[in-house]
Amino acid sequence: EPVVCLHDVRKAFNLGLANETEVLHGIDLTLERGEFCAVMGPSGSGKSTLLNIVGLLDRPTSGSLRIGGEETGALDDHALTRLRGHNIGFVFQYHNLLAGFTALENVMMPMLGDATFFNDGMAQRAAALLDSVGLSKWRDSRVTELSGGQQQRVAVARSLAMAPPLLLADEPTGNLDTKSADAVFEQLRKANREHGMAVLFVTHNPLLAARCDRIIHVVDGRLRSYA
Ligand code: ADP
Ligand code: ADP
DSSP states (O other): OOEEEEEEEEEEEEEETTTTEEEEEEEEEEOTTEEEEEEOTTSSSHHHHHHHHHSSSOOOSSEEEETEEOOOOOOHHHHHHHHHHHHHEEESSSOOTTHHHHHHHHHHHTTTTOOOTTSSTTHHHHHHHHHHTTTTTTTTTTTGSSOOOHHHHHHHHHHHOOOEEEEEEEEETTSOOOOHHHHHHHHHHHHHHHHEEEEEOOOOOHHHHHHHSSOOOOOOOOEEOOO
C-alpha cells in the first residue's frame, strides 16, 4: 500500500463574486514507503497547495487522496486531524518553534498530546532526536539562542518526534546558508533511510534535488516528471 496516492486531484480557490480559479489541474501522484521525492517548479505553480492537500491541511476540490490506504474524502475534520497526527510530519521554511522554550521542550511538544508517546521515555526520545541532528550540546538552550541553521535542525528533530511514515518539507532549506542547508538535508535523508519514512521535499536547489530518489516538477498546476 503506497504512503500517498492522489488521483485526478484538483484544487480551486474561491475568490468571491463567483470568481473561481483552479490552481491544481488533475494531479496523479503515488509515493511509496521510503521514497524521498523532490518537488520543484516555479513560484506560484502550486507546490504549497499540493503539500497542504497531501498534509490534510486543505481539502481537494475533487479527486481522490489516500493516505496509508485510507480514502480521505469522506472523513470529517476530526478524523483528518487524527490521521494527520499519526502519519504526517511537517517542516516548513519558517519553523514556528516556540520561542520561550528550550530545544528539548520544542522537540517534546508533539508528543504531549499522544498517549503512545506521553510517558517517561518522552524526554529521552527527544534528547536522542536532538543528538541525531547534532544538537545534544544545545538541548537545554532556548531556541532563540540558536542560529538559523540550528533552529531548523530543531524543527527537523521535532518533525520526527512522532516517527511519521510521511514527512512534508516545504522549502526547509530555503533561507539557510549552503552548509546548514546541507546539514538539514542530510538529517532528513538519514531519517528517511533509517525509518523508511517517505518524504516530499520542496526545493529550488537542483543540487539537493539531484540527491533525492526522484524529482517531480509542478508547472502551472500540473505534474511533469522526467526520470
Ligand atoms: P508555490 O508553492 O508553487 O509557489 P502556491 O501553491 O503557493 O504555489 O500557489 C499556487 C497558486 O495558487 C498561486 O497562484 C497562488 O496565488 C494561489 N493560491 C494559493 N493559495 C491560495 C488561497 N488560499 N486563495 C487563493 N489563491 C491561492
Ligand atoms: P510559497 O513560498 O510556497 O510560494 P506563498 O508565500 O506564495 O508560498 O504563500 C504562503 C501562504 O499563503 C500559503 O499557505 C498559500 O496557500 C497562501 N496564499 C498564497 N497565495 C494566496 C492568495 N492569492 N490568496 C490567499 N492565500 C494565498
